[in-house]
Amino acid sequence: MPEKKATVMIVDDQPTNIHALASLLKVDYRILTATSGERALVMARGESPPDLILLDIVMPGMDGYDTCRRLKDDEATRSIPVIFVTALDDVEDEEKGLNLGAADYISKPFSPAIVRARVRNQVTLKLKTDMLEKISLQDGLTEIPNRRKFDQKLAEEWGRARRDGQPLSLLMIDIDQFKPYNDHYGHGAGDECLKRVAQAMAQTLSRTSDLLARYGGEEFVALLPGTDETGCRHLAESLLEAVRSLQLPHGLSDVAPHVTVSIGGATHSARTPKTNPETLKKSADDALYLAKQAGRNRYHHESGYASPITD
Ligand SMILES: [Mg+2]
Structure with a gap:
């Protein structure tokens, strides 16, 4: 694990679902939570955006698909990977989520080990991408921006x-x-x-x-x-x-x-x-x-x- 904990945001309209995922992940990550898509967008655009978003699909108001679409449409939040977490296990739903730019998909009921592994994979990838992005914008000799x-x-x-x-x-x-x-x-x-x-x-x-x-x-x-x-x-x-x-x-x-x-x-x-x-x-x-x-x-x-x- 990196020295500084990466941040995972869990978005679900059911607090019990948030709790179940948070208890699995809170040892390894800093956890942010949101009970609506609208709130998730505000937090993702905020001062300390998450490194990964676990996103419920079925929510009142803005659903998970809509939330994902808006995250991917916004330059400021586009690079945050999204994993859909849902009870919907229809292949078409999975395809729809991935086509919207989601990085991965977890179906409920989920296995704790698989959730941890999928989250770890996406967070590792995100941190590497961030590091490469930083290097590509920095002058190698003077270590100031290029x-x-x-x-x-x-x-x-x-x-x-x-x-x-x-x-x-x-x-x-x-x-x-x-x-x-x-x-x-x-x-x-x-x-x-x-x-x-x-x-x-x-x-x-x-x-x-x-x-x-x-x-x-x-x-x-x-x-x-x-x-x-x-x-x-x-x-x-x-x-x-x-x-x-x-x-x-x-x-x-x-x-x-x-x-x-x-x-x-x-x-x-x-x-x-x-x-x-x-x-x-x-x-x-x-x-x-x-x-x-x-x-x-x-x-x-x-x-x-x-x-x-x-x-
Ligand atoms: Mg829901």
Whole structure:
């Protein structure tokens, strides 16, 4: 079993049925219960969604088939495996459940050993899938989110910003003169530099809504939801300072005796007509170019704001 208990949600309109399954599974899993399909949907979309749902078919109101259909239609709950638990033992019912995307089927009266085995199989599979998903969205070297994760998050936050009328800021960040650093100190030291810079910046962006990702090579990107130009400027200055404070020696830099970054920022607000996430990225990239042109180790915003030089 994994160190942290996986969570199984049992959905059944009969509390005695819930009790029977819960008593079988509560040693190995954290148990959530719901006595209706409606309630199950709310809980599955909540803060701590289950890793598996055991779903009764015959329930008043929203039945198990309907509940399953809605779980599978919603991006947020689609990946949670569903096992139907039912007294219906007709082959057609089983087929219907599986066609709706259910992972498995348990008929009542059930054998405790078989319930445990089927639950264990699905939970193991789910945890593996989650782990692979996490790995596929993470940069292997710096252990911060990768470009794929960033692009997903940008699409989500762009939609949210448009709905809520909230500003959305984006920073493009480059380590200054990284190629000479790599050539001079070697790739091992270069990797270490990338990790240290990534960690220092990740610690600086402490709000859970902010996302720092490695965009490729020595390029990073930060997405700052709900952040206007002023907030964006403060965060960018903090990032510049966090990297300077590492005091990683850089003998070949003509910017400073230590490793520095250049940052370009752009802000989408309800007032600025920006057509899509790509234009926001392009604006931040253009601002980054200006920060480099002006001598690096500084921040430039698309609006024309440029940071004062501090070292
Ligand atoms: Mg029932």
